Amino acid sequence: MSTVEHSIATTNVSAFDVNKIRGDFPALHQEIHGHPLIYLDTGATAQKPQAVIDALSHFYAHDYANVHRAVHTLGERATQAYEGAREKMRKFIHAASTREIVFVRGTTEAINLVAQSFARPALRAGDEIILTQMEHHSNIVPWQLVCEQTGAVLRVVPVNDDGELVIEELEKLISPRTRLLTLVHLSNALGTINPVRRIIAAAHAANVPVLLDGAQAAPHLGVDVQDLDCDFYAFSGHKLYGPSGIGVLYAKETLLDAMPPYHGGGEMIRYVSFDKTEYNELPYKFEAGTPNIAGAVGLGAAIDYLTGVGIAEIAAYESDLLHYATKAAGGIPGLRLIGTARDKASILSFELEGVHPHDIGTILDRQGIAVRAGHHCAMPIMRRFGVPATTRASFGMYNTRTEIDALISGIQKAKELFR
């Protein structure tokens, strides 16, 4: 756990003004099938505060131009806004330098970048990459591709019945052939917070670099990459209450320096001739082409918003919501939670005897309640728990206990209908 989490216990949950926050999110104030919208799918993507919507609109209306090349005023404003967002991001995750903040499309692209630019050139047949049974497909498939390309093999860390990693097994899997350990920080399917500091220490003791998939963790836990000492950290803007199509790869500067570019094109070069091309400095070496300029600006606004509310306060508030929901769901006969780890955040995944998740999803939707029903892009962990799918309610800073009461009563209605 990061240091941010340690301060949670001292935070006063009641001081958190959820009504004020809800007022900042216009999408929440609408009716669905005659009921007020209850949005419990923030794990898939978060709704956007007005500040983010306004930042995008203002940027396009006043400051838009391409970045890093124009001498004109708009070009300068756009560059400042784009690089300003990078600095906000650096501060948000406590990176040492903006040279370590690469803007990408999202978590998926960040992981693919590491697979192709870091792992692929180094991997030889028989080398090993360790990942876990609870990974999202985006932290499985890029490694399968690179294994096909190099003859490397995957080693999978098992998960226990509570949805926790079996750390002893993980430690046993680290071998002289291990080239990388990649795992999720906070599981999207189970809600498990993995003990990443201990895992990183074990990996580093064997000189194995570690990638963390922080798509869920970044908005809910707070991240300090230097404190964690992770080598790579990948996450998406849209789950951080920012725009879709923008995300971040954090990587230690020494690693980025040694890596070849992921994409070739404009922006990522310093000098081009047909004999030789010199690459641009970090992080531009990894940002070929015109980037998602407005996306980065919007993400910067999202970080301002998150920081204004306070990530520790958000974490504490959501933790209270999850405890409340877990207790209430436990009182429903026939409901089985999938993912009962000691350390959890923001995700309530369950199955209900006799009612398929897809049917629960439809029945809840008719009551205005948005949840996710399916395999959550994590089929291997669904198989581990012997279910084809689960229903998942996931919480954000704008959810309330009243909404959880509505969820519980909605689940009861599904049971009645299927009785």
Place this chain on the structure above:
Amino acid sequence: MSDLRDLYEEVILDHNRSPRNFQKKPQGANRHAYGFNPLCGDEFTVHLVVEDGIVKDVGFEGAGCAISTASASMMTQAIKGKTEEEVHALFRKVHDLLIHDGHGEPPDIGKLRVLAGVHAYPNRVKCATLAWHTLNAALENTQHETVTTE
């Protein structure tokens, strides 16, 4: 909740609770296909005994939501004893019913008309059609890969 009853009619709930011809691979089954909906993970295998162009027997296995399970169950009842031609025609009618645009009369398909409620839930149409696409593939018997609803 009342509009939910249009989707989850008693007949559908009943077929979901006790699917007909379920967990059954009939003796002499000579046509098979596996269908999968990657969106939700629903999967069914359909087994057919086809003799002299007639579906003599049918069974299905797998797991899915109430809509896909009930649709599969009702399908097995509807096609038993029918010729391949008749089954193809029925498939087209069910398909038309589910994507029926509201203009003109919906097709007449007897008991299967309870599936019409799915029409109001566009993201559930694929649940209702999964077994039927799988049936089609089994009849064609040309399947080398998984049938999907995508």
